[in-house]
Amino acid sequence: MKLAVQIAGSTSGEQALGAHHPRFYASLPRLNRWRNRWQDLIGVCHSRFRILLVGAEDEENLALRSLAAYLLQEGMQPAIVPYTDPHQVGDVINAVHNHRPAIVALSLAFQCLADNYFELVRELRRDGYRGHVIVGGHFATFEYLKILETQPGIDSVGRFEGEMPLVHLALAIQKGGDLSAVPDLVHRTASGIIENKASQELMDLDRLPFPLRNRRAQMRLGENFATLLSSRGCWHSGCSYCCIGAFHRQRSNHVVRLRSAEKVARELARLHKSKGVRLFQFHDDNFVLRTTKETQARISSLRRCLQEAKIPLARIALLVKARPDTIDDPVAADLKALGCVGVFLGVENASESGLKALIRRAHVQDTERAIAGLTRQGIGMTYNLLIFHPHATMDEINQNIEFVRRHIGIPFDFGRAEIVAGSPLERLVTIEGRLRGKWPHWDYQITDRAVQKMFEINRDTFRRPDSPYSPAMHELIALSYHAHALTRLHPGPISDALATESTCIVTRANRFILECLEQLRDLSAQEYSFAPVEELNRRLSEGCARIRREAWHLTKRMERLQFVEGIFQVFGVREAVQEGTWVSALLGCRVDANGTACGCFKTAWRPRTAEGCR
Numbered sequence: 001m002k003l004a005v006q007i008a009g010s011t012s013g014e015q016a017l018g019a020h021h022p023r024f025y026a027s028l029p030r031l032n033r034w035r036n037r038w039q040d041l042i043g044v045c046h047s048r049f050r051i052l053l054v055g056a057e058d059e060e061n062l063a064l065r066s067l068a069a070y071l072l073q074e075g076m077q078p079a080i081v082p083y084t085d086p087h088q089v090g091d092v093i094n095a096v097h098n099h100r101p102a103i104v105a106l107s108l109a110f111q112c113l114a115d116n117y118f119e120l121v122r123e124l125r126r127d128g129y130r131g132h133v134i135v136g137g138h139f140a141t142f143e144y145l146k147i148l149e150t151q152p153g154i155d156s157v158g159r160f161e162g163e164m165p166l167v168h169l170a171l172a173i174q175k176g177g178d179l180s181a182v183p184d185l186v187h188r189t190a191s192g193i194i195e196n197k198a199s200q201e202l203m204d205l206d207r208l209p210f211p212l213r214n215r216r217a218q219m220r221l222g223e224n225f226a227t228l229l230s231s232r233g234c235w236h237s238g239c240s241y242c243c244i245g246a247f248h249r250q251r252s253n254h255v256v257r258l259r260s261a262e263k264v265a266r267e268l269a270r271l272h273k274s275k276g277v278r279l280f281q282f283h284d285d286n287f288v289l290r291t292t293k294e295t296q297a298r299i300s301s302l303r304r305c306l307q308e309a310k311i312p313l314a315r316i317a318l319l320v321k322a323r324p325d326t327i328d329d330p331v332a333a334d335l336k337a338l339g340c341v342g343v344f345l346g347v348e349n350a351s352e353s354g355l356k357a358l359i360r361r362a363h364v365q366d367t368e369r370a371i372a373g374l375t376r377q378g379i380g381m382t383y384n385l386l387i388f389h390p391h392a393t394m395d396e397i398n399q400n401i402e403f404v405r406r407h408i409g410i411p412f413d414f415g416r417a418e419i420v421a422g423s424p425l426e427r428l429v430t431i432e433g434r435l436r437g438k439w440p441h442w443d444y445q446i447t448d449r450a451v452q453k454m455f456e457i458n459r460d461t462f463r464r465p466d467s468p469y470s471p472a473m474h475e476l477i478a479l480s481y482h483a484h485a486l487t488r489l490h491p492g493p494i495s496d497a498l499a500t501e502s503t504c505i506v507t508r509a510n511r512f513i514l515e516c517l518e519q520l521r522d523l524s525a526q527e528y529s530f531a532p533v534e535e536l537n538r539r540l541s542e543g544c545a546r547i548r549r550e551a552w553h554l555t556k557r558m559e560r561l562q563f564v565e566g567i568f569q570v571f572g573v574r575e576a577v578q579e580g581t582w583v584s585a586l587l588g589c590r591v592d593a594n595g596t597a598c599g600c601f602k603t604a605w606r607p608r609t610a611e612g613c614r
């Protein structure tokens with residue numbers, strides 16, 4: 001079994017957390033046993049306090065890695081082990097055996113994973129772990145009481161940002177175990193659950209060390225990839241389904257804090273120079289600020305700092321998140337100039353009533369303006385529609401369907417506004433007496449019966465556990481971002497041809513999904529019957545399998561181009577690649593005598609341009 005624990009034993013703050021070589025992992029248990037015995041013998045094991053950080057790592061988890069960097073800076077010895085699904089229990093238990101931490105710190109950001117984490121704690125305790133177990137993150141921050149009341153294996157909850165509580169907890173345990181002065185900590189004592197004082201101090205983001213990274217960068221969309229943050233919190237902090245506002249507001253008046261452009265540029269430059277990262281995903285809730293003026297000033301300082309750090313902007317590509325009401329033509333142009341190739345646009349609903357119900361404080365015309373501006377700049381987009389919410393109506397759903405039709409070339413997803421702890425929606429459905437389900441998995445009834453029925457059929461079709469719909473949509477989103485990153489980082493006619501094909505695939509896929517969505521809507525107007533639901537399932541299975549096949553083939557061709565260009569870059573003749581007819585033949589692309597992309601051999605029967613697909 002691959003042991004995924006990553007030892008952070010070095011004193012250097014930027015030292016990578018681990019090696020990715022399989023032999024390194026295989027040798028870890030034995031090496032660690034010897035190291036631990038040796039340290040026990042010579043009595044050095046207490047010089048560095050060991051903490052094991054556990055959390056979902058679909059990619060480098062910035063919560064775990066920020067905490068690990070801070071602990072390391074404060075003289076502790078952190079290690080990270082990923083835990084995304086129950087199959088990884090063994091990895092965590094092995095990590096506990098090898099690292100022998102005094103504290104196991106679990107990041108419980110995702111409410112949907114809470115049960116898995118509770119089971120993990122039970123397993124750890126069954127396995128004999130006697131150290132301190134603390135949980136933190138968004139879900140734990142709000143549900144600390146229920147967690148401590150129902151989960152005897154968990155000793156404490158660190159609320160809000162975890163740097164302070166974790167370090168103070170470690171110091172308190174080292175000094176004998178009086179936890180009463182640990183800020184933002186809620187803990188179990190013999191006399192009951194005690195809620196310590198909230199810390200008065202807000203972390204200065206510029207004084208935090210950079211998150212600890214793996215030795216090698218991850219690959220995403222065929223490029224070396226990293227995630228990073230230029231801020232914490234959200235200036236809007238109001239949406240009904242979101243807990244970010246409460247997470248920051250319950251502690252201070254600062255709902256959003258920005259890192260300085262210098263620090264962001266320095267972190268980005270370090271990742272680019274030391275790990276060859278070219279694709280950066282900013283996980284800020286809103287990379288784009290409230291007003292055009294603020295955003296323009298911010299982007300211009302970021303550009304200046306990147307130029308000072310000698311980062312050629314043409315060699316990097318950025319993915320960011322933004323609210324539509326913050327994007328106009330000047331902002332879109334600035335994003336483009338900074339290297340932005342994709343925006344996760346917070347559309348959320350394409351009707352005025354839906355936006356109001358979700359407390360977005362934005363309008364459909366903002367979304368239309370943002371899409372037009374980003375399209376003019378050639379920046380890719382993707383969005384999500386929360387068509388199901390407590391007060392959704394069929395009229396709203398129809399408006400959303402029309403919106404998708406108007407923007408058929410943009411990959412999207414749709415779903416229900418889920419109840420997460422700390423969100424205004426949680427309060428709303430509780431007050432209205434419509435909360436259903438069992439903690440931590442809340443459910444609710446939609447007021448409009450037809451919409452509720454549509455949601456239920458959606459659960460049995462698009463969202464049934466083995467439905468290929470979600471993977472297909474994720475792959476389409478990735479395909480579209482991939483194409484946009486390709487045209488920026490590998491400009492040339494072949495990239496353009498592949499990007500055109502990507503738009504064609506997305507457009508065809510969206511047309512198909514739209515038809516299925518309409519079928520779903522029509523089913524909700526009829527008496528529920530098994531056969532038509534099964535028919536929709538069959539249609540979805542076949543259609544999504546086709547979409548995934550097409551997306552996969554095109555992705556492979558894009559990766560091949562990136563690979564070939566990578567080789568030619570070594571010899572300094574990267575530009576020659578996209579002009580070589582043998583390369584276009586290899587990749588199945590046709591480039592005409594003027595060097596313009598004009599379609600694809602394999603798909604010659606299809607329209608040759610994205611426009612043709614519409």
Ligand code: B12
Pocket residue numbers: 056057058059060061062063064066067084105106107108109110111112113134135136137138139157158159160161162163165166229233241242243244283284285420421
């Ligand atoms: C990046 C991200 C993702 C990535 C995950 C990357 C990874 N971890 O591998 C991806 C895109 C995969 C993702 C997916 C999902 N996400 Co998400 N995601 C985020 C996002 C935007 C940033 C998280 C982050 O890195 N923050 C930066 C770090 C530094 O801040 P932090 O996470 O708050 O961590 C600090 C504190 O929370 C605390 N802390 C954290 N852990 C611990 C542990 C201890 C012991 C202590 C003491 C403190 C502590 O200290 C940290 C440092 O100060 C957040 C929003 C946000 N602003 O945080 C949403 C967020 C966490 N996601 C959310 C959701 C709902 C989801 C999905 C369910 C969406 C969906 N419908 O599919 C999925 C679930 C994924 C899964 N694994 O099952 C919600 C969670 C709400 C909830 N309570 O459940 C959030 C809050 C977004 C929101 N506005 O509602 N997500």
Ligand code: SF4
Pocket residue numbers: 234235236237238239242243244245285286323346
């Ligand atoms: S959904 Fe986004 S914009 Fe709305 S409050 Fe949450 S982070 Fe802010």
